[in-house]
Amino acid sequence: MKKKDLISVVIPTYNEEEVINIFYDKINIISKDMKFVNFEFIFVDDGSTDNSLNIIKKLNSLDKRVRFISFSRNFGKEAAIYAGLKSSLGNFVTIMDCDLQDPPELLNDMYNAVTEEGFDAAAIYSLSHKDYSFFRNLLTKIWYKINSSLSGNLEKPGTRDYRLMSKKVIDSLLSMQEVNRYTRGLYSYMGYNIKWIAINTDDRAAGKSKFNLRKLFSYSIDAISSTSTKPLLLSAYIGLLFCLIAFIFIIIIIVKTIIWGDPVSGWPSLVCIIIFLSGIQLFFLGIIGIYLSKLYLEIKKRPLYFINDTEKDKKKGDK
Ligand code: UDP
Numbered sequence: 001m002k003k004k005d006l007i008s009v010v011i012p013t014y015n016e017e018e019v020i021n022i023f024y025d026k027i028n029i030i031s032k033d034m035k036f037v038n039f040e041f042i043f044v045d046d047g048s049t050d051n052s053l054n055i056i057k058k059l060n061s062l063d064k065r066v067r068f069i070s071f072s073r074n075f076g077k078e079a080a081i082y083a084g085l086k087s088s089l090g091n092f093v094t095i096m097d098c099d100l101q102d103p104p105e106l107l108n109d110m111y112n113a114v115t116e117e118g119f120d121a122a123a124i125y126s127l128s129h130k131d132y133s134f135f136r137n138l139l140t141k142i143w144y145k146i147n148s149s150l151s152g153n154l155e156k157p158g159t160r161d162y163r164l165m166s167k168k169v170i171d172s173l174l175s176m177q178e179v180n181r182y183t184r185g186l187y188s189y190m191g192y193n194i195k196w197i198a199i200n201t202d203d204r205a206a207g208k209s210k211f212n213l214r215k216l217f218s219y220s221i222d223a224i225s226s227t228s229t230k231p232l233l234l235s236a237y238i239g240l241l242f243c244l245i246a247f248i249f250i251i252i253i254i255v256k257t258i259i260w261g262d263p264v265s266g267w268p269s270l271v272c273i274i275i276f277l278s279g280i281q282l283f284f285l286g287i288i289g290i291y292l293s294k295l296y297l298e299i300k301k302r303p304l305y306f307i308n309d310t311e312k313d314k315k316k317g318d319k
């Protein structure tokens with residue numbers, strides 16, 4: 001008889017005491033509906049300061065399918081995803097937020113897509129976000145425009161981290177060991193045959209989003225710098241364009257002076273031009289700085305996270 005498949009559900013968790021039990025109840029029901037597979041639920045506690053870890057430990061003592069990894073501090077969602085993937089034992093892995101914004105009901109369809117329909121992974125993308133304010137919706141739209149032009153349209157707008165992946169895809173994902181991780185960019189980079197499923201993202205089951213404007217901004221900078229080097233090229237192109245404009249101006253001024261003997265006047269316009277150009281120069285110096293700082297972090301090769309606690313009968317060594 002064929003051995004049952006094991007699906008590892010990786011759940012990055014940061015200060016989610018209000019939703020963990022609701023999430024567990026839901027995923028438990030789904031797992032009962034999908035009796036033909038086994039499950040493990042890997043909660044990666046990303047340095048929560050609330051009661052999340054105790055709730056997860058309690059679940060672990062009641063249900064041995066519940067595993068956990070607890071970080072020594074908050075290292076961010078990307079590190080949590082990586083840690084969960086690394087310790088997963090399943091031949092299929094899925095990543096799910098524990099606020100139930102990633103509907104677990106889709107797991108069955110995703111599993112069918114990978115096992116019956118010949119896809120390597122089944123992925124979810126959002127058509128709309130019920131929980132976003134008008135401002136976050138607007139910023140998200142702008143972000144997808146910038147991101148798709150920088151990544152060469154590789155990343156599908158609305159892509160979420162939620163997807164079910166076969167072993168081949170998981171191994172490819174883990175083979176990319178960069179420190180500056182942006183998993184959605186890595187998904188696009190890998191390619192493979194993906195089944196796309198559209199959803200309208202619901203409100204959180206409870207609790208608040210962990211991403212404020214400042215965190216989202218630095219996440220976007222990380223995403224761009226880890227996916228694309230186009231901003232660096234852009235600085236070279238813009239530099240070239242300004243050289244060309246300057247050259248045309250020089251010719252015009254020389255010709256004007258020779259033919260009409262026009263004295264060059266207007267220091268205010270000169271000051272504006274100098275300030276504008278200094279601004280552009282500093283802006284691109286900043287972009288170079290961002291890439292340099294990422295390079296600096298990559299070279300140091302520090303671990304992405306430190307594990308403070310994990311379940312007793314850990315089967316696969318993490319570090
Ligand atoms: N999360 C995490 N570390 C962080 C921030 C968030 O592990 O530093 C987890 C969080 O607990 C949740 C998921 O990542 O399970 C998505 O976070 P959230 O729902 O706050 O983001 P949003 O859906 O608003 O983009």
Ligand code: MG
Pocket residue numbers: 097099101204209
């Ligand atoms: Mg959420």
